[in-house]
Amino acid sequence: MVFNLFKRKNKQKEQEALKEQEQLKEQERLREQERLEEQERLKEKERIKEQERLKEEERFRKQEESNEREPSEEPDKKGLFRRLKSGLTKTRDVLNTDINDLFKSSRKIDDDLFDELEEVLITADLGMDITMEMMDRIRKQAGRLSTADQLKAVLKKELIALFPSPSTPADAAPALPRPHVIMVVGVNGTGKTTTLGKLAARFTRKNQKVLIAAADTFRAAAIEQVGIWADRAGASIVRHKQGADPAAVAYDGVEAAMARKMDVLLIDTAGRLHTQKNLMEELKKIKRTVEKKMPGAPHEVLMVLDATTGQNAISQAKMFHEAVNLTQLALTKLDGTAKGGIVAAVAGTMHLPIRYIGVGESMDDLQAFDAIQFVNALFE
Numbered sequence: 001m002v003f004n005l006f007k008r009k010n011k012q013k014e015q016e017a018l019k020e021q022e023q024l025k026e027q028e029r030l031r032e033q034e035r036l037e038e039q040e041r042l043k044e045k046e047r048i049k050e051q052e053r054l055k056e057e058e059r060f061r062k063q064e065e066s067n068e069r070e071p072s073e074e075p076d077k078k079g080l081f082r083r084l085k086s087g088l089t090k091t092r093d094v095l096n097t098d099i100n101d102l103f104k105s106s107r108k109i110d111d112d113l114f115d116e117l118e119e120v121l122i123t124a125d126l127g128m129d130i131t132m133e134m135m136d137r138i139r140k141q142a143g144r145l146s147t148a149d150q151l152k153a154v155l156k157k158e159l160i161a162l163f164p165s166p167s168t169p170a171d172a173a174p175a176l177p178r179p180h181v182i183m184v185v186g187v188n189g190t191g192k193t194t195t196l197g198k199l200a201a202r203f204t205r206k207n208q209k210v211l212i213a214a215a216d217t218f219r220a221a222a223i224e225q226v227g228i229w230a231d232r233a234g235a236s237i238v239r240h241k242q243g244a245d246p247a248a249v250a251y252d253g254v255e256a257a258m259a260r261k262m263d264v265l266l267i268d269t270a271g272r273l274h275t276q277k278n279l280m281e282e283l284k285k286i287k288r289t290v291e292k293k294m295p296g297a298p299h300e301v302l303m304v305l306d307a308t309t310g311q312n313a314i315s316q317a318k319m320f321h322e323a324v325n326l327t328q329l330a331l332t333k334l335d336g337t338a339k340g341g342i343v344a345a346v347a348g349t350m351h352l353p354i355r356y357i358g359v360g361e362s363m364d365d366l367q368a369f370d371a372i373q374f375v376n377a378l379f380e
Contacts, residue, residue: 126341162348163371179257186304188271191332197229208263213253307338332358
């Protein structure tokens with residue numbers, strides 16, 4: 001009887017051991033399955049990335065062929081203006097419908113017309129203060145205005161006057177000393193990293209050597225996105241692991257750019273932190289670290305703003321300007337339902353040059369900003 005009991009216990013132990021082995025095998029099988037699936041996901045990601053790279057190369061090749069067929073600069077300028085008007089279609093619709101209704105040849109230049117114009121400018125995101133100041137100046141010229149077309153010309157002139165003139169053209173070759181360091185800042189979701197990538201492509205197309213420092217280390221996706229853009233643009237990249245000190249990445253970027261004799265260093269930064277650290281303090285630290293390594297750098301601090309956020313874009317710009325002293329601006333998503341007045345409002349309020357505007361998804365849709373072209377495009 002004792003012997004039978006002993007046999008049963010041994011058998012039970014054997015069954016439990018077998019069951020445990022089966023569970024371990026199943027766990028191992030699941031881990032292997034997950035590993036294989038992860039490999040497939042990575043392969044698919046690489047395949048998609050390679051397809052995008054090839055498409056971009058093909059597009060660049062066609063663009064180069066097109067440029068060779070059109071050696072004159074004037075057709076290119078016309079092409080840029082056409083792309084600008086095309087990209088601004090929705091923005092123009094928001095502003096154009098009401099504005100052009102005001103400037104009918106039959107309209108009298110009177111207080112009613114001025115009141116309507118004032119309302120349209122405010123609703124076009126020009127802002128109350130700037131609209132009031134502009135309308136005061138326009139009203140003072142009323143005595144010498146006899147037609148709606150004359151009023152329209154005065155309005156366009158007043159809008160253009162809101163834009164500060166940059167000291168150098170947007171795509172001018174970076175002045176010595178090299179590398180020319182540009183720190184790119186902005187809130188996540190504004191198109192900051194995309195703008196940085198397109199900027200890198202603009203510089204490399206002019207045969208300038210570009211290095212990107214992926215200093216937004218708080219998001220793994222941001223580091224990966226910068227890497228993809230670097231590949232597309234033909235730029236080099238300096239990056240650390242997720243969670244690394246952003247200032248350390250920026251420092252290494254400056255060091256590498258100096259050692260490799262790069263023409264341009266673009267520093268990507270975070271737009272929101274996932275820790276208790278203060279974003280502005282982190283950006284100040286990056287700027288101090290860069291200057292410590294290369295006195296006088298960064299030579300530009302470019303803020304990317306989402307034009308569709310309206311007056312909120314001005315609030316963001318003021319906050320970043322106080323922290324890191326912005327030198328230039330880029331406005332994105334003007335191919336969406338942004339109102340055209342916000343571009344003039346940002347420039348007029350911040351007294352900073354707008355260097356670039358985004359009017360689409362392709363590389364060429366990040367355009368060097370021209371105030372006269374922009375205002376003309378809004379009204380045509």
